Amino acid sequence: MKDKSMRSNRIQKLSRRAILSYGQPISDLMSKALANPSLISLAAGFVDQESLPCEETQEAMRRLTADESAMQQALQYGTTSGYPPLRDAILDRLKHQDQLSDDPTLNIDRMVMTAGSNQLLHLVAETLLDPGDIVPCSSPTYFVFMGTLKNLDVQAEGIESDEHGMIPEALADRLEFWRRRGELSRVKAVYVVSYYDNPRGVSLAYERRQQLVEVCHRFSVDYPIYILDDMAYRELRYENDDQPSLLHFDESRQHVISTGTFSKSFSPGIRVGWGILPESLVAAVCNQKGNIDFGSPNLNQHLMHHVIQVGLLDEHIEQIRGVYRTKLESMLEAADRWLAPLADVHWIRPDGGLYVWVELPQEVDAGLGSALFERAMEEGVLYVPGEFCFADSGVPIRKNTLRLSFGVQTPKRIAQGVEALGRAIRDVTDR
Ligand SMILES: Cc1ncc(COP(=O)(O)O)c(C=O)c1O
Numbered sequence: 001m002k003d004k005s006m007r008s009n010r011i012q013k014l015s016r017r018a019i020l021s022y023g024q025p026i027s028d029l030m031s032k033a034l035a036n037p038s039l040i041s042l043a044a045g046f047v048d049q050e051s052l053p054c055e056e057t058q059e060a061m062r063r064l065t066a067d068e069s070a071m072q073q074a075l076q077y078g079t080t081s082g083y084p085p086l087r088d089a090i091l092d093r094l095k096h097q098d099q100l101s102d103d104p105t106l107n108i109d110r111m112v113m114t115a116g117s118n119q120l121l122h123l124v125a126e127t128l129l130d131p132g133d134i135v136p137c138s139s140p141t142y143f144v145f146m147g148t149l150k151n152l153d154v155q156a157e158g159i160e161s162d163e164h165g166m167i168p169e170a171l172a173d174r175l176e177f178w179r180r181r182g183e184l185s186r187v188k189a190v191y192v193v194s195y196y197d198n199p200r201g202v203s204l205a206y207e208r209r210q211q212l213v214e215v216c217h218r219f220s221v222d223y224p225i226y227i228l229d230d231m232a233y234r235e236l237r238y239e240n241d242d243q244p245s246l247l248h249f250d251e252s253r254q255h256v257i258s259t260g261t262f263s264k265s266f267s268p269g270i271r272v273g274w275g276i277l278p279e280s281l282v283a284a285v286c287n288q289k290g291n292i293d294f295g296s297p298n299l300n301q302h303l304m305h306h307v308i309q310v311g312l313l314d315e316h317i318e319q320i321r322g323v324y325r326t327k328l329e330s331m332l333e334a335a336d337r338w339l340a341p342l343a344d345v346h347w348i349r350p351d352g353g354l355y356v357w358v359e360l361p362q363e364v365d366a367g368l369g370s371a372l373f374e375r376a377m378e379e380g381v382l383y384v385p386g387e388f389c390f391a392d393s394g395v396p397i398r399k400n401t402l403r404l405s406f407g408v409q410t411p412k413r414i415a416q417g418v419e420a421l422g423r424a425i426r427d428v429t430d431r
Helices: 002-011 016-020 023-033 056-065 068-075 084-096 117-128 141-152 168-180 206-219 281-293 298-309 312-339 371-379 413-429
Strands: 111-114 134-138 157-158 187-192 226-230 258-260 273-276 355-359 399-407
Touching: 002 117, 016 141, 056 068, 056 298, 084 111, 084 258, 084 273, 084 298, 111 117, 117 141, 117 226, 117 258, 117 273, 117 281, 134 141, 134 168, 141 157, 157 168, 157 298, 157 413, 168 206, 168 355, 187 206, 206 226, 312 355, 312 413, 371 413, 399 413
Parallel strands: 134 157, 134 187, 187 226, 226 258
Antiparallel strands: 111 273, 258 273, 355 399
């Protein structure tokens, strides 16, 4: 077997980008979970299976298929930028949420529909970035996007962040550093996950939203430094009120690239995401998309349009908020019970999203293959080592961290998983 793979490595010459994509640690984690079904996986960022919107999807499909000419349209190729009535419906919703309903400059010509928001992130990265460029991001941040950057030979730079998200002064200091070195032209975008982020469940504080936009404006001297605002978890809110997105604070409406998705709020299997772009980027992003698929699946977009139009999306969001609130409570109660007695173990209590971030004593390594990771597997629980969520550059990797997801397991299994993790930590730290 080994010989065969070595032989095939010799005879094929992969692209530089393919080689840069090697070693996806998260796929290894997922195979571990699949190989051992008795393991309680608190690793996968999947959504709750039981509450997936089967009836709502059937109802929307029934409405869609009732009209033959609409159905024919949905079964045909669409346009590169996507189904206009769906873009309209999403934009209306966002403008309402962001108190921007009166802004005529925000129109659907600035929108592009994608196959999930990951595709939008990818397209923006391909449109803006060259090898050697730098993207400042919170520390820690969404590891899949860091993989995208690595694949483009772009450097992700972890900027100091706390429980209120990225620290604007830290970003400004770093941008000033590059400016002094004459390297500011390497920075074309800053990446933030502004609501209940992945991996920490942390949201960007209100005043920091404004300050980050201001910092990017200030350093946009020769050309714009965009802020890529990833709102994947905006609708998964269990406590407190919604906050305006970064677009609200960008008076020029030319600095923020907003992206969202129905993967978390409705169904990742339908995989419909979107971007709202500064006017200057629309054609360039659509050109990239044209090269890839010249339009995301049209049927799915028509379906989502019905889902929104008849109120099924809002109903579903209300329902899943209840489901996830219960799961989050179960995780936090179990943490209070099983992790709190352990010295120097802390976690963040999120208001939304799918994750709880745990910090262990400084000297404890929670990384893949570490004593704790192996012990946790023996105890029957799988987590995502926090080390994967830190950029290679900037804020140093903190190996004493881990991400727990409460999306998939039942409240009971979540509690059991946290209890098992507590046992593993206790064994390894001998406390
Ligand atoms: C922060 C963040 N952004 C974007 C995505 C992408 O979601 P999708 O491509 O399904 O829209 C995810 C998925 O987990 C995520 O965690």
